[in-house]
Amino acid sequence: MKHPATIALLMSTLILTACHKKEQPEVTPAATAPAPAAAPAAAAAPAAEQTAEQQEMAKKQALLDYGTMEDKYLNDPKGQWATAAKASSTFGDDNGKEPSEVNVAKNVVGASDDRDWTNNNQDKGFDWLEVGYAKPVNATEVRVIIPGGDGVEAVNKVELQDTDGKWNTIWTGISEVKQDRRGNRTWFVRSFEKTAYKVKGVKITIANNVQHGYKRVDAVQLIGE
Template sequence: MKRNATIAILISTMLLAACHKREKVEEAPAAAATPAAAPAAPAPAPVAATPPAEQTAEQRDLARKQGLLDYGIMEDKYINDPRAQWAADAKASSVFGDENGKTPSEVNLAKNVVGPSDSREWTNNNIDKGFDWIETTYAKPVNATEVRVIINGGAGVQAINKVELQDVDGKWNTVWTGISDVKADARGNRTWFVRTFEKTAYKAKAVKVTYANNLDHDYKKIDAIQLVGD
């Protein structure tokens, strides 16, 4: 009897412990549920570039006329510039047709550059070798700010590689040298090669324009040269 009582007490104790454990499990708060990640938004489809609309014949004609007008305004400003003067005399390193003691034609002489633009021109004698230059002098020495070279049709404009000014004491001063970025101007019959610089402290009386002939395999031609200054 005593043994049975002991067994009964052990069973009761085990049952009581099991009940307490179950209660603790039930009382524990449920773990917070981890929210599911939202699905990634699909990448937007690439937008095809809209090709530029082709201009109508009327629009092309209007653009052409606007280009001609812009050119005319530019050229008129240069030609009638009160600060600009035209050459009074000119000489050059070569003239087309002067080799082997021949007398070059009047239509190619350096003197054709004297005075305002009139379509008469100097033409050099070299297509692709060496350097050629033309030198122009002016009636009034000025503190210069700009040189403008007028070239009919733009022939050889990209071969110009140096512009120099001569002061009243005879010294030459380089105001620009490099590779020409000027291309033949398709808007008009003349191309203006313009170089602007800080006003010179000295009075300039002459301009020298030099060509690197190999930069443009063609004869070089100049109609007129303006010196601008005060």
């Protein structure tokens, strides 16, 4: 049997331990304030309509830009114009008579002069125009002048002829060039890496059913040195 003093000591210890284990009051975390709602984005202001004067100025600026572009092309010191031309068809060549001089391929010879070649197919088959140059060059660009843009979207291949007579395709596909409504002529321009061979001729192929109607070409410029 335990001594009364020992029992009293144990009881004191238990009471003291219970006091230290008394639960601390719970601390309620502070409530987090909700983030303020984002302000609604301001509606885009509608574009102000141009005045008649502004529209006229924009039209004149477009004409000036076109004239500047065309002048740069026409007077390019690295450009030369065809000295010979032939084509797969000419407007009116299926009526048993000689085609009119206003439509023949030789009209493409020389610089732009508002005389042109017109093909004989509106929506079937393919036509081609082949031109030659006096000075073979290492070429970097071909520019085709198309009156009124007639058929510019139907151009689907450009080939270059080297001095050995071999034809090399430098582009084929669907033309992304659209009618240029700023002027009377649309320039179909195809640039490429300078050829390692000398170019003496250019051949343009047209897919007639891609853009219906007769196709016309005023001149073909070869760029190179």
